[in-house]
Amino acid sequence: MTSAPDNETAAAPAVALPAPIARSSVSTDVALISTFAAFIAVCAILPGIPTGSGVPITLQTFAVILAGLVLGWRRGGLATLLYVVLGLAGLPIFSGGVGGVAVLAGPSVGYLLAFPFAAALAGVFGGLALRGADRLMASSFAGRFGDGIGRAPSAWRYPLLVVAGLGASFLTIHPAGIAGLMVRLGISLPEAFAIDVVYWPGDVLKNLAAAAVAVAIFKAFPDMLRSRR
Amino acid sequence: MIALDDVLVTAYSPDPAGGADRVVRLLGPVSLELVEHRVAIVGANGSGKSTLARLLNGLVLPSSGTVRVDGLDTARDGAAVRRKVGFMFTDPDAQLVMPTPVEDVALSLRRLPISAAERDTAARAALARFGLADRAEVPVHALSGGQRQLLALASVLATEPTVLVCDEPTTLLDLRWRAVVDALLADLPQQVVVVTHDLDAALRADRVLVVDEGAVVFDGDPASAVDHYRALMQVGA
Amino acid sequence: MSGPIRPPWAGPLGLYHPGTTVIHRAPAGLKLAVLAVFAIAVVAVRGPVSAVVFLGVALLAQLVARIPWHRTTRGLVPALVTAALIGAYQWWARGWATAVEVAVDLVALVLLGAVVTATTRADTLLDALARLARPLRHVGLSPETFALAVGLFLRTIPVLARMSLETRDAARARGLDRQPRALLVPAAVRMVGHARATGDALAARGLGES
Numbered sequence: 001m002t003s004a005p006d007n008e009t010a011a012a013p014a015v016a017l018p019a020p021i022a023r024s025s026v027s028t029d030v031a032l033i034s035t036f037a038a039f040i041a042v043c044a045i046l047p048g049i050p051t052g053s054g055v056p057i058t059l060q061t062f063a064v065i066l067a068g069l070v071l072g073w074r075r076g077g078l079a080t081l082l083y084v085v086l087g088l089a090g091l092p093i094f095s096g097g098v099g100g101v102a103v104l105a106g107p108s109v110g111y112l113l114a115f116p117f118a119a120a121l122a123g124v125f126g127g128l129a130l131r132g133a134d135r136l137m138a139s140s141f142a143g144r145f146g147d148g149i150g151r152a153p154s155a156w157r158y159p160l161l162v163v164a165g166l167g168a169s170f171l172t173i174h175p176a177g178i179a180g181l182m183v184r185l186g187i188s189l190p191e192a193f194a195i196d197v198v199y200w201p202g203d204v205l206k207n208l209a210a211a212a213v214a215v216a217i218f219k220a221f222p223d224m225l226r227s228r229r
Numbered sequence: 230m231i232a233l234d235d236v237l238v239t240a241y242s243p244d245p246a247g248g249a250d251r252v253v254r255l256l257g258p259v260s261l262e263l264v265e266h267r268v269a270i271v272g273a274n275g276s277g278k279s280t281l282a283r284l285l286n287g288l289v290l291p292s293s294g295t296v297r298v299d300g301l302d303t304a305r306d307g308a309a310v311r312r313k314v315g316f317m318f319t320d321p322d323a324q325l326v327m328p329t330p331v332e333d334v335a336l337s338l339r340r341l342p343i344s345a346a347e348r349d350t351a352a353r354a355a356l357a358r359f360g361l362a363d364r365a366e367v368p369v370h371a372l373s374g375g376q377r378q379l380l381a382l383a384s385v386l387a388t389e390p391t392v393l394v395c396d397e398p399t400t401l402l403d404l405r406w407r408a409v410v411d412a413l414l415a416d417l418p419q420q421v422v423v424v425t426h427d428l429d430a431a432l433r434a435d436r437v438l439v440v441d442e443g444a445v446v447f448d449g450d451p452a453s454a455v456d457h458y459r460a461l462m463q464v465g466a
Numbered sequence: 467m468s469g470p471i472r473p474p475w476a477g478p479l480g481l482y483h484p485g486t487t488v489i490h491r492a493p494a495g496l497k498l499a500v501l502a503v504f505a506i507a508v509v510a511v512r513g514p515v516s517a518v519v520f521l522g523v524a525l526l527a528q529l530v531a532r533i534p535w536h537r538t539t540r541g542l543v544p545a546l547v548t549a550a551l552i553g554a555y556q557w558w559a560r561g562w563a564t565a566v567e568v569a570v571d572l573v574a575l576v577l578l579g580a581v582v583t584a585t586t587r588a589d590t591l592l593d594a595l596a597r598l599a600r601p602l603r604h605v606g607l608s609p610e611t612f613a614l615a616v617g618l619f620l621r622t623i624p625v626l627a628r629m630s631l632e633t634r635d636a637a638r639a640r641g642l643d644r645q646p647r648a649l650l651v652p653a654a655v656r657m658v659g660h661a662r663a664t665g666d667a668l669a670a671r672g673l674g675e676s
Contacts, residue, residue, distance in 0.1 A: 102579025
């Protein structure tokens, strides 16, 4: 009944192989979006370090930036949007285990509403970083072939992704967070800035971690690079 | 009937030197027809047996050649093929997508043209069939591993597919649950294609395929197939 | 979103407090609209007197809805701490009038928000959102996909929690539990693997395809 020919090895034969055909990715996209939204929730619920302004330091921004870097602007933004919408709908998934529209009235409103934009922007910058890393690697190979061999293919990815994540969070989360503090606490720009600065060291560390984890994910699932748009 | 005609499956593999991705062969070329009531697929990890199973309902599409189920092409009529061919995974945690059992089964039933109330009734009936009636509202994460696998089976069978493909359905289960799931699978009226590491289960099939390094290296009666597989694994060891 | 009452919404994961008061029975959309108007009024109307009036309105809503205090305090404690700190700071920087206005406005807004949350079931709110999102089906986001994503989200939280514990145990077994890298990287890689397996399962069940 069968006529499977004897292929001795799985090594690529001399003839060109037909290109793989991918099935529709819609269901995988839904799964990735929901899973990253749940990951942001888990990172937010984990006990954070309380601060005087009522906006605790949590792993939340790590998860938000990671969603953008790994999934790209569209899916990363949607994952973060799903998280924010479900929290506002009343699930206690915001930092400190709170939820509901009351959070919009609190001092952290700016940070929260900036998250989807931060993830989307991290996705855009992340895409530029990954393409840039490929180009830099290709040129370093062309330039000094001998030195380049020992270099891991993803050597450029890490620093560029760190820059992408930092850029995204400092262009969205911090300005919006400062604006939220000013409106909700009735304070001036310098005063709100002084509160926001407290989060900077943690934010840098979280972006370093997010880029490292993103590099590891791309290493484990190379096709995530292909589907990341 | 499931028919594979000159099927070749390839995948992109990153070039370790950092160049463009290469295309590598995962499975095939393979041609076969599956008509038997119970078919088992055995093979080492990474041999391509899961790829073979995933071809049968269009989860993996052939790079060349065709896979047809009752004449439907998995590449062109994917949705129709998946209505005919149910698929059960090793890990029920990946398969169960809703917070409670009744919601999960009801989700499977969404493709049927029935009302929400009828869906709920049908879902509860499907759960009762697998002894999960009193678990309908319990959060899925509070079920035991065996109960979760039963629930996965209930969800897949709720839509009454004509073929059931199982990818190592008992690998994560203890002996008792393994016996429960095996007995349930044995009693199904559907055609069942099961990928397994359990050679006892393979011996109960009507036909066994041995997959190795992306090719079907033996195809025939269970006793000879299992002997062939044992010999193959000893040579590799 | 149809089907049975979803225990996780109303149970330990939800902040809903069951009841039959006027506020409970009011449509979710109306409550959100009132809250939005209230928030604008609180920001627009200045002065300590109006702030106290706003707080009175929020307290009245809490009484009418018959919500026990312990239900709202969980969300309120951080706001009270913040209000106390910012009140003290504003007193020092700008005087008592600003201090009262800022601190009391904050508590009033958070309290009324908590009342809306406690009197509105999350699935009712999400139903309203799904209706609002209906026009989005033209860009590929159907209400069914939204419902699927929500269910998957709820289902995934306990899975991720268990996964992170297992990863921590694995790191501990190798004596690596003090290295964040040995915790974060495997947990995240497993999470993505899980999401992809879930995507396969969704596809196999014919979900998420039009």
